[in-house]
Amino acid sequence: MLYDDLARIRADAPLVHNITNYVAMNSTANALLAVGASPVMAHALAEVEEMVGLARALVLNIGTLSPPWVEAMLRAGAAARARGIPIVLDPVGSGATRYRTETARRLLDAVAPTIVRGNASEIASLAPDAGAAAVGGTKGVDSTRGSEETAGMARALADRRRCVVCVSGATDVVVGGGRLARVRNGHPLMARVTALGCTASALIGAFAAVDPDPFQATVHAMAVMGIAGEMAAERAEGPGTLQLHLLDALHRMSAADLTARARIEGP
């Protein structure tokens, strides 16, 4: 099942349209190519709707947001809704500034993403009871919380927004439609490489492009990302070489690699 999605990506090379941040663009494009998908980056108002019309998934990421980019995300999101292709939202830094939190909420309202992936602080800032957590609670773009608290807020956001929610961390929690899964793959050194969260969101886009079940697509993408990190860590001497070996691992991982390494719990 897990490998089926990966094999389908490699066979179909689905076009994934990304409106993402400047830091992540190169890493994200390379990860999508390595896994077998076809990335495209386009943000001009004059073309985002037409580009969405060619794509099989749309990934929105607010990591270096500014008004024209947010406008492009809204337009692209509406076009993707109209076409019925999956939309992934990565609310980078939501909770750190009001502008990020408000933009993330605006995108949730207007675009109704299929899947939202963030770290615990980001998801907390968007969950229905996110009063105190909404502003000033994030240090940079990373954080950790207790496992039950994490699952609870992911469930609250998923129920409220009728979407799949993935809270990434040492253990990734995926929630949606009453289901919950935990993915325990990955390696601590991954936290020392920039844009790997953004990369995970982009991979979710590729998996959702070929798997009609967005919950399962998200679980599979997070497992593949974590396994690639583990395979890379075995060859890396630090975060620099990890980054490159991770791309190599995405490219060459086999069904046997996935079977041997996947640590997915339920459902």
Add this chain to the structure above:
Amino acid sequence: MLYDDLARIRADAPLVHNITNYVAMNSTANALLAVGASPVMAHALAEVEEMVGLARALVLNIGTLSPPWVEAMLRAGAAARARGIPIVLDPVGSGATRYRTETARRLLDAVAPTIVRGNASEIASLAPDAGAAAVGGTKGVDSTRGSEETAGMARALADRRRCVVCVSGATDVVVGGGRLARVRNGHPLMARVTALGCTASALIGAFAAVDPDPFQATVHAMAVMGIAGEMAAERAEGPGTLQLHLLDALHRMSAADLTARARIEGP
């Protein structure tokens, strides 16, 4: 001859002014440095003309275009024309959306680039008989066509625009002034690394900066790019490590490497 251009780049370190896309900027700058050139990225309307005045080549790339960047390309292009330095146009994604096709044509009209490099879909969208091909014919930014069809549309574009046209692919076709060459260097894994097409366009800029014959400069740049890819593939375990070894190869390739590996046919 081939090595003479490379030696001249290493000796002169020509300044190559790039107005390019966000995905490719870092890769492109590193490739230009690795080959021995001096890259500069500048797109502000307030400075592009002055920066062109310092440069020996201008490279325009529409990969993540938007109106202010297109305006900068038009101004920089006019300044480059006035100075008589070579201009390379990389029409990334032309054919995929109307905005890209129209922008690429506008740049062809207004800037009259010395050299145009794209994949078969991109060149097809700009060739004189590009009716049906102009819109919707591209999947992402990559494609393949028959060898004769490719040469024919490259010739048509080169004749109409009085420029050199390079159609890159498994075999690169270079056409201009009645001449045609094929470069059979490269490695399939290169297609799994982002921005290598953009990098090839930037290298063409460096070669055209030191070689007064733009046809020959283009052939040489494509051969050097392909050979670097081959040398890198011998050490790489996937697309991640390929990218880095390619930069190493650009930096260290010798006259003997080029002589032993170059697969250039005619003229």
Add this chain to the structure above:
Amino acid sequence: MLYDDLARIRADAPLVHNITNYVAMNSTANALLAVGASPVMAHALAEVEEMVGLARALVLNIGTLSPPWVEAMLRAGAAARARGIPIVLDPVGSGATRYRTETARRLLDAVAPTIVRGNASEIASLAPDAGAAAVGGTKGVDSTRGSEETAGMARALADRRRCVVCVSGATDVVVGGGRLARVRNGHPLMARVTALGCTASALIGAFAAVDPDPFQATVHAMAVMGIAGEMAAERAEGPGTLQLHLLDALHRMSAADLTARARIEGP
């Protein structure tokens, strides 16, 4: 002393807010993560002041400047001044175009950075007697000058602006408050990798975040950067692999590495 700063960065993971150029963003974020800091990139006018409020240092870099980004730098700089956190200015390409020189001077006037780091041409364009040097004197973004001339102009700028000035080159010169130090670490291959100057400026931000003496923080950051380059060069086969090994070295360098390798002269 030198290792104390690095240990404090690794322990505290200070948030460093960067408003930097498109070429350097990914490299810079990775270097800050590798050394143990927490990078954030944010440039929207709607959030820069709030983001500065979370940060322990601000790094401003004009490498791909345009009016909205300059406006963001001015606002963020004012907020950082008000909070009393250190501000690092990297005047990339100052001296190459009037727009860059004027913007760098405007930032010096309005923001009064704590530390300015540039190459000899950039610093020359900003020094008080920078008449003829101000325009047209730069080839790309790199240059070299005599050691005494370099120290003299660094002193002049530091005195006039009451800041620390670092002129990077084969030997880095750091001046401020009547003190002068030279750092002789580094490797020639580093000049063939893009954005390493920008990376040095970002590291200075991380060191200034944890060390209340900006002169010392600058000397230490430049030594750590140079030592990482040396350690990387021992494993690299060219500029591509150097870049990755440099990140690994930042991540794993020990007190013993610093003691054995640091080549700092005075004060």
